[in-house]
Amino acid sequence: MIYPCLWFNQNAGEAARHYTELFPNGRIIHDSGLAVTFTIGGTRFMALNGGPKFTMNPAVSFFVYCGGEKEIDRLYEALCDGGKVIMPLQHYEWSSKYAWVEDRFGVSWQLDIDPINNAQTIVPTLLFCNEKSGLVKEAAENYLRIFPDPHFLFGMEAPQSGGLPSGSLLFAQFKLGGFLMNAMSSPEPQHYDFSTANSFVIECDTQEEIDHYWNELGAGGRYDMCGWLADRYGVAWQIVPRILPQLLSDPSRRERVINVFLQMQKFDLEKLMNA
Secondary structure, three states: EEEEEEEOOOOHHHHHHHHHHHHOOOEEEEEEOOEEEEEEEEEEEEEEEOOOOOOOOOOEEEEEEOOHHHHHHHHHHHHOOOOOOEEEEEEHHHHHHHHEEOOOOEEEEEEEEOOOOOOOOOEEEEEEOHHOOHHHOOOOOOOHOOOOEEEEEEEEEEHHHHHHOOOEEEEEEEOOOOEHHHHHHOOOOOOOOOOEEEEEEEEOOHHHHHHHHHHHHHHHEOOOOEEEEEEOOOEEEEEEEOHHHHHHHHOOOOOHHHHOOOOOOOOOOOHHHHH
């Protein structure tokens, strides 16, 4: 139901092929030219050829539970090639071996030597920065309220000396409809924030589902066109009908469907079906 979307400047196909060759269980699902869907490490992704308007940054990264020294060394070397190191591969207080890397496509990866007891070994991670740095607990509770089958798995409180409000969480992990996500606080000032270049797609089967996520996630945020919105924290979401790719793949309907949805903010499933 939920999967991350990465915004590229006309090199989405190249990036998707690179990732499916690099990570375990990689597979291209569909390539329309505009967008490529693929899976790696038990996580589905969309790579979008969106152009130069938006660029990715470390406010959204992907935490990779490598499960061993050989794997973390391999991924670190490959992701550093043409990229840059945010935190070098070494021992840290929270991990015997960890690194944070931005690859040559601008995607941020956090590598941890530890395994995870889940088929999803790559977990999207939200970094709450600057004035939002104390909002991890609030945001997690808000998402858990909105999505089905919610589970708060664990949280790590921020130290008193860290400058965050008392009771703030430094790290949280939770499940939304079976999908794992992490959230972190940045005690240090950052020059970036959540961006449209990193969004999360929610595929919906009914108008009721579309209405629910559109209204709940968009409350206090910003509504854009074609199913896009930014929630109250600035995290970007796409609320889309699951049937949309099928409608667009029909040559006899494609142009009419596109003309209809380009005029929409929230998707109207009945209008799309009748186009």
